[in-house]
Amino acid sequence: MDDAVATERPGPVRAGVVPGSRIALYAAAAVLVTAVLSAAVVALFGVNRVFTGVLLGGVLGIALLVALFRRDAVVLTEQGIERRTPWSAQPLAWERVVGGRFTLDERARWALALDLTGDAELVLLSVPPVVRPVGNAYEMRKREQVQQVRQLLREKRIPITVLPEIATALQRHWRLAPPAR
The missing domain is CATH 2.30.29 (PH-domain like)
Structure with missing residues (x-):
């Protein structure tokens, strides 16, 4: 019975196409966050922490990229x-x-x-x-x-x-x- 209700009233439908200019902006923001965090870790903890800085910066850069793309949508209700x-x-x-x-x-x-x-x-x-x-x-x-x-x-x-x-x-x-x- 729950399945019948779910098919009758669909929830919000996510759609939308992200234009190329915004894709470039989001990618640039992710690269900038990665570079800044990597440089900050190296500056604070020394050159021996380059890998740690790149890893931390990369993870946060990807998280930012995912958040930006997740928010950029057309929602039909x-x-x-x-x-x-x-x-x-x-x-x-x-x-x-x-x-x-x-x-x-x-x-x-x-x-x-x-x-x-x-x-x-x-x-x-x-x-x-x-x-x-x-x-x-x-x-x-x-x-x-x-x-x-x-x-x-x-x-x-x-x-x-x-x-x-x-x-x-x-x-x-x-x-x-x-x-x-």
């Missing part, structure tokens, strides 16, 4: 959409969503995006073209995200346009039914 970055959160109402589309992006990847009022778009997912059944954890996570987003959009009665070749591949390889019209 029953109440609305929240576009988050590490330094801000912008709520969007479902009423601003005109429709959704699953098409090719400029890098020949499949992009699931929402069209918003005011000629704006919000990219939720970008996945490599599906050419085989799920073969690894990354593909399984992307399949789950596509399924969760499509289910939530279906519940919100937001029309989704899917290119025929994408719909065919999703159905054939990932066993995701095409959206109901």
Whole structure:
């Protein structure tokens, strides 16, 4: 009985594509933290502690990188959409969503995006073209995200346009039914 309740009301769906400029900023911040902490340990404890400094700096740099990427997301809930970055959160109402589309992006990847009022778009997912059944954890996570987003959009009665070749591949390889019209 708990499983039926869980499938009827999905929790918040995390999605979002981090732009390249923010990826570079996050990587630079992680490298800077690693370098500063490594230098600080060496300065405080001597040159014999270089390995310790690099290890400590690397661990904290990676922790910072993970925290930044974890915070940078689009969260879809029953109440609305929240576009988050590490330094801000912008709520969007479902009423601003005109429709959704699953098409090719400029890098020949499949992009699931929402069209918003005011000629704006919000990219939720970008996945490599599906050419085989799920073969690894990354593909399984992307399949789950596509399924969760499509289910939530279906519940919100937001029309989704899917290119025929994408719909065919999703159905054939990932066993995701095409959206109901």
